Amino acid sequence: MRILVVEDEKRIADFLGRGLESAGYAVDVANDGTTAIELVHAANYDMIVLDLGLPDMDGLKVLEKIRLRKVSPPVLILSARSDVDDRVKGLEHGADDYLVKPFAFVELLARARVLLRRGQPTPEKLSVGDLQLDCIRRKVTRGAENIELAPKEFSILEYLMRNRGRPLSRTMIVEHVWDMDYDGLTNIVDVYIRHLRSKIDDKFPEKLIQTVRGIGYVLDAPEK
Ligand code: CA
Numbered sequence: 001m002r003i004l005v006v007e008d009e010k011r012i013a014d015f016l017g018r019g020l021e022s023a024g025y026a027v028d029v030a031n032d033g034t035t036a037i038e039l040v041h042a043a044n045y046d047m048i049v050l051d052l053g054l055p056d057m058d059g060l061k062v063l064e065k066i067r068l069r070k071v072s073p074p075v076l077i078l079s080a081r082s083d084v085d086d087r088v089k090g091l092e093h094g095a096d097d098y099l100v101k102p103f104a105f106v107e108l109l110a111r112a113r114v115l116l117r118r119g120q121p122t123p124e125k126l127s128v129g130d131l132q133l134d135c136i137r138r139k140v141t142r143g144a145e146n147i148e149l150a151p152k153e154f155s156i157l158e159y160l161m162r163n164r165g166r167p168l169s170r171t172m173i174v175e176h177v178w179d180m181d182y183d184g185l186t187n188i189v190d191v192y193i194r195h196l197r198s199k200i201d202d203k204f205p206e207k208l209i210q211t212v213r214g215i216g217y218v219l220d221a222p223e224k
Contacts (some may be wrong), residue, residue: 001116002026002043006036006062007051007078012101016049019105020112033057037065045073047116049108052079052090060093067094074115076108106167106215113166126161129221131200131208133161142200152177153196156189160209160219167212193217 003025007013010031017027028043030036033054040048048066052059059077066072074096079086087098096118097111126133131142138154140147149157155177160168168176170186178188193209201207210218 001046002028003112004028004030004036004039004043004045004048006030006033006048006054006059008032008053008055009051012051012078015105016108019109023109025112031055033059033062036062040066040069044071047073047112048075049112050075050077050095052077052081052086060089063090063093063095074118076111076115078103078108104214107169107171110167110169110172110215114163114168114172117163117166122162126158126164128161128164128219129206129208131161131221133158140200142204147199149196149199153192153199156192157196157200157219160217163219165218165220167215167218169216171216173216189216 001024003020005013005016005020005027007016007029008031013029013031017029020027028039030039033056036050050059050062054062059079063075063077066075075094076097076099077090077095078099078101079090080101087100090098096115099108099111124135126135131140133140135158140149140154140157156173159173159176170189173189174186197207197209201209206221208219208221210220212218
């Protein structure tokens with residue numbers, strides 16, 4: 001997996017490059033928009049991390065150029081602009097996700113992992129350990145037991161199961177499940193996770209949902 005980081009601030013570019021490399025990705029760095037566009041035409045990237053404030057052109061301009069290509073990788077925008085307007089503009093220009101500076105690296109990594117697995121086929125039935133989820137019939141079972149979930153609980157569980165083993169931040173869960181900007185209301189996720197645990201984990205010896213300190217939650221089961 002090869003990631004292009006487009007960022008003019010050397011400190012941030014280094015920190016992202018090092019972090020992503022130690023997470024196992026190949027990383028190229030472009031310090032301005034022109035270099036970024038050249039690199040995108042010369043190599044195949046699996047993802048692009050794009051800063052909006054570049055010295056030679058607006059990051060949105062770069063995004064436009066990238067999107068002109070037939071096959072264009074997912075783009076995660078980085079920006080100091082926290083305005084909802086900019087966020088919307090970025091997504092309208094075809095960005096796949098948006099992160100406001102300053103951000104924690106773990107948050108960026110979690111989002112990158114989700115974007116990188118997009119485009120892979122999505123199975124209709126998910127299973128992790130003895131937990132099974134049928135996305136079409138919207139049925140959940142653990143072992144022989146049927147589990148009734150409220151719609152939001154189901155969506156959170158499906159999202160966690162589709163990203164098995166990948167920590168998802170509270171913000172990601174909120175954005176995925178509520179389809180709107182719930183910034184600052186991420187506590188709602190903890191409430192729903194508590195409900196989910198009481199239904200799928202509490203009475204079973206093996207717990208599938210784990211809390212990841214400083215990030216959010218991950219769902220996984222040991223390989224049998
Ligand atoms: Ca910048």
